[in-house]
Amino acid sequence: MGLLSKKSWWQSIISSRLTIVVLFIASFTLSFAVYDRYVVEQDVRDRRHNAEKELEQLKAHRVELEERVDYLSNEQGLETEIRRHFDVSKEGEQVVVIMGDTATPTPTARIEQDTEVEDQGFWRNLIPW
Numbered sequence: 001m002g003l004l005s006k007k008s009w010w011q012s013i014i015s016s017r018l019t020i021v022v023l024f025i026a027s028f029t030l031s032f033a034v035y036d037r038y039v040v041e042q043d044v045r046d047r048r049h050n051a052e053k054e055l056e057q058l059k060a061h062r063v064e065l066e067e068r069v070d071y072l073s074n075e076q077g078l079e080t081e082i083r084r085h086f087d088v089s090k091e092g093e094q095v096v097v098i099m100g101d102t103a104t105p106t107p108t109a110r111i112e113q114d115t116e117v118e119d120q121g122f123w124r125n126l127i128p129w
Contacts, residue, residue, distance in 0.1 A: 013019060071077040082088055 072081060
């Protein structure tokens with residue numbers, strides 16, 4: 001009989017209205033905390049995705065810069081860049097400037113200057129002071 005009375009005592013505590021209300025309030029409060037953690041997790045995931053994308057772009061840019069440094073570190077690449085940016089030639093070389101077709105002049109609007117005095121109104125014409 002003692003076992004049955006204990007079971008009914010725990011059963012009455014668990015199924016009491018106060019316990020149900022307390023559990024409902026606790027679960028409702030915890031749901032807000034879980035939702036806040038979910039929002040934070042979404043934000044962190046988006047930032048991580050953006051950081052990984054930026055890292056890939058920076059790695060690609062690094063490879064391009066390393067190729068450029070390798071190109072400019074040898075004599076031929078350096079000479080090519082100097083020739084491209086400046087009109088420079090070695091001793092014994094001649095510089096040839098190739099001119100394209102002469103550009104046909106485009107008709108421009110003629111700017112006329114008015115030498116006349118601008119219209120000063122009806123009363124200014126009647127009384128010249």
